[in-house]
Amino acid sequence: MHLSPTMQKYILHWGEMGTRWGVNRTVAQIHALLFLANQPLPAEDIAETLGVARSNVSTSLKELQSWGLVRISHLAGDRRDHFVALQDVWEIFRVIMEERKRREIDPTLTVLRDCAMNANNDVDLEAATRAKMEQVLAFMEMLSATYEDYKRLPPATLKRLLKMGGTVARFLGTDDKDGN
Secondary structure, X not given: OOOOHHHHHHHHHHHHHHHHOOOXXXXXXXXXXXXXXXXXXXXXXHHHHHOOOHHHHHHHHHHHHHHOOEEEEEXXXXXXXXXXXXXXXXXXXXXXXXXXXXXXXXXXXXXXXXXXXXXXXXXXXXXXXXXXXXHHHHHHHHHHHHHHHXXXXXXXXXXXXXXXXXXXXXXXXXXXXXXX
16 A cells, blocks of 8 residues: 555654554554555555564554454455454544543552552551542542543534533633642
8 A cells, every 4th residue: 555645644653642652553553554544454465554564463453453443344356354444533532432441440440449448457558648549549430430421422412522621611610729
């Protein structure tokens, strides 16, 4: 597949951003390539286009499939697997948020809740330390509950809400000094 200079820049930057978000560079670049492609691509073409090893492409595609961002597609007359990425940016956002919550927030909440239960019986734990742990747990639970509320919103409603960001912040004001 031929990449225009703009596509190359986009794919390279997506790879750089991926590393900042904790995603392997090649995984992010393959996602960007498949998102920009206007037809399903076989793994061989992905490897050739990006100049990465076929084995790295295979591993990266499995990762993208596990996230639900890429699926296999078959073309008539071609026995190879071809790959296509989700194309709707709102659906991509929803899938990424859901997976990050499942992989990062949910396990953290499990540990924080366990620590909160054990904190009452931990005689070596200072009250100030316990209070800090409770603050983090409360924050993470609020974040999780807010996500659960927002994930049910239709994309059009979420888009309107995001566009209102500054207006909502000004409406709510800045008088909450203690963060509660």
